[in-house]
Amino acid sequence: MRLTGNRGGMTEVFDAIVLGVGGFGSGAAHHLARRGLRVLGLDRFGPAHDRGSSHGETRIIRKAYFEHPDYVPLLLRAYDLWADLEAESRQQLFWKCGLMLAGLPDSEAISGARLSASQHGLTIENLSASAATQRWPGFRVPEAFDAVFEPDAGFLKVEDCVRTHLDRAAAHGAVLLFDEPVVSWSSTGRDVRVRTATREFVAASLIITAGSWAASVLADLKLPLQVLRKPIFWFETTSPAYNLDASMPTFYFEMPAVEVASTFYGFPSLDGQVLKVAQHSGGELVADPLLVDRNLHDADVQPIANFLRTCLPNVRLQPARHSACLYTVTPDRHFIVDRHPEFSNVVIGCGFSGHGFKFTSVLGSAFADLATTGRTELPIDFLSLARLSG
Numbered sequence: 001m002r003l004t005g006n007r008g009g010m011t012e013v014f015d016a017i018v019l020g021v022g023g024f025g026s027g028a029a030h031h032l033a034r035r036g037l038r039v040l041g042l043d044r045f046g047p048a049h050d051r052g053s054s055h056g057e058t059r060i061i062r063k064a065y066f067e068h069p070d071y072v073p074l075l076l077r078a079y080d081l082w083a084d085l086e087a088e089s090r091q092q093l094f095w096k097c098g099l100m101l102a103g104l105p106d107s108e109a110i111s112g113a114r115l116s117a118s119q120h121g122l123t124i125e126n127l128s129a130s131a132a133t134q135r136w137p138g139f140r141v142p143e144a145f146d147a148v149f150e151p152d153a154g155f156l157k158v159e160d161c162v163r164t165h166l167d168r169a170a171a172h173g174a175v176l177l178f179d180e181p182v183v184s185w186s187s188t189g190r191d192v193r194v195r196t197a198t199r200e201f202v203a204a205s206l207i208i209t210a211g212s213w214a215a216s217v218l219a220d221l222k223l224p225l226q227v228l229r230k231p232i233f234w235f236e237t238t239s240p241a242y243n244l245d246a247s248m249p250t251f252y253f254e255m256p257a258v259e260v261a262s263t264f265y266g267f268p269s270l271d272g273q274v275l276k277v278a279q280h281s282g283g284e285l286v287a288d289p290l291l292v293d294r295n296l297h298d299a300d301v302q303p304i305a306n307f308l309r310t311c312l313p314n315v316r317l318q319p320a321r322h323s324a325c326l327y328t329v330t331p332d333r334h335f336i337v338d339r340h341p342e343f344s345n346v347v348i349g350c351g352f353s354g355h356g357f358k359f360t361s362v363l364g365s366a367f368a369d370l371a372t373t374g375r376t377e378l379p380i381d382f383l384s385l386a387r388l389s390g
Contacts, residue, residue: 014040014175014203016371017194019182019217021047023054023158023357024349025209026165027364028371030085032207033172035368040201041166041174042194044181044213048162052211052289053326054357055159056232058267058276060250061358062099062153064122066112067333070382072120074362077378081361082156089164092157097244097268099153100132100139102311103254105146107261110254113148125149138241138248140311155250155267158357165364182217187343205345205371212289212326214350223336224388225351228283228327229292231300234274239314242275244268252280253311264307274320277312279303280354283327294324327354330388337363337383339370347371348385 016032018025021041029041045051063079065071082094101109117124125148132147133139141147170176177196185194185206192206210217215225242248248268255262266277282303286292296319305317330336330351340346347370349363356363362378369376 011200011202012040014038014201016040016205016207017042017192017201017203018207018209019185019194020208020210020213021166021176022049022052022209022211023162023360024352024363024367025207026162026169027360028207028209028349028367029169029174029176030165030172031365031368032371033169033174035372037372039169039174040203041169041176042180042182042196043178046178047166047176048159050323053328053352054162054360056276056323056325057158057270058155059158059357060099060153060252060265060267061094061156062150063120064113064117064124064148064150066101066109066116067355068112068382069116069119070379072116072122073379074359077365078359078362081365085164085168085361088168091160091164093161093164094154094156095244096152096154097247098249099150100136100249100251101148101150101254102129102132102139102141102145102251103261104144104256107254107256109252109263110146110148113150123151125151136241136248138239138312138314139251140313142310149249153250156358161360165360185217187340187346189343189345192343192345205347207347207349207367207371209349209367211350212286212328214328214348218348218350221341221385223350224331226329227286227289228329228354229286230278230283230325230327230354231296232276232278232323232325233301233304233319234276234321235308235318236274236316236320237269237314238316240272241314242269242312243272244270253307255307262303262307264304266312275315277304277308277315278325279307286326289326292324292326296322329353332387335359335383336385336388337366337380338385339374341385344374345371
């Protein structure tokens, strides 16, 4: 950091500023700082906060990506970078317990995972419903379903990942300011200026990873983003079959419906008492991310209780605790990773649509590439902003 004068006083100057240092911003700050750049990270909340999308103890990480095979090369690199971060921090962040997908043979989850595994030579196991239920007695897989097990999948400890990225960024010299809402930003194409309520900063480049606030921070682009309220639940178990040390995997069920399938995901019990389950589909539109309803409602619980009654019979139907997460979704449910169409020194990462966290290690690296050289060798072209034009 250095200082430069202006009519209002001294302005702090950096090589790069990261606006929003949650999941993706913390990854970007880490990669920039470890490359020796002068980095500033700004966030309107505290570190590893629970106001956005990167909280709730755990996130699934997997390679046989049913959303699209194009994600797989990014995932392979993400796994490497998570291992690097664990080695650098001497902290375990990833637990390899596997993932069981269950659904009709032609469902998106089953057919998509098989397609990605086939195209990229990934290891998966195909199981019948009865074989899956026999292998994991905590599940009751519907008879018409197929199951796919991915042994290399598992979960990341989400808050630990964010804190570790931030800690390592700071160890490499990054300046991180929390509870510091950004009022405005501007770019000349050569440098950027970012103003908060108390000060102004200048840098050569800006990375905007503002999560559910991306649409307002990037209002000039009129991004087609929607923010959804997504309740998360922890339910008491009545069987040790759900415990992590009983070889219980993470899981994802695609339940058929008349119009749109309902999808549910969850994790093994980490403490032998409760397991985390949530609904991936659906969600209530949020007008203002600062005013999210974080209370528990019967309508939130009912779909999960119906799913548990059908597929996880030894789990109590009333949650022991809950939280509220935010999905910021694009129309096609794929991410936006690109440079601003007018300002080449402004990098955008948003619209991660409820399945992005596992990519924070690798896309943090991609953001750092774009901010410093304007390009990256990572295969992100399919995530460009241009695909959403019109």
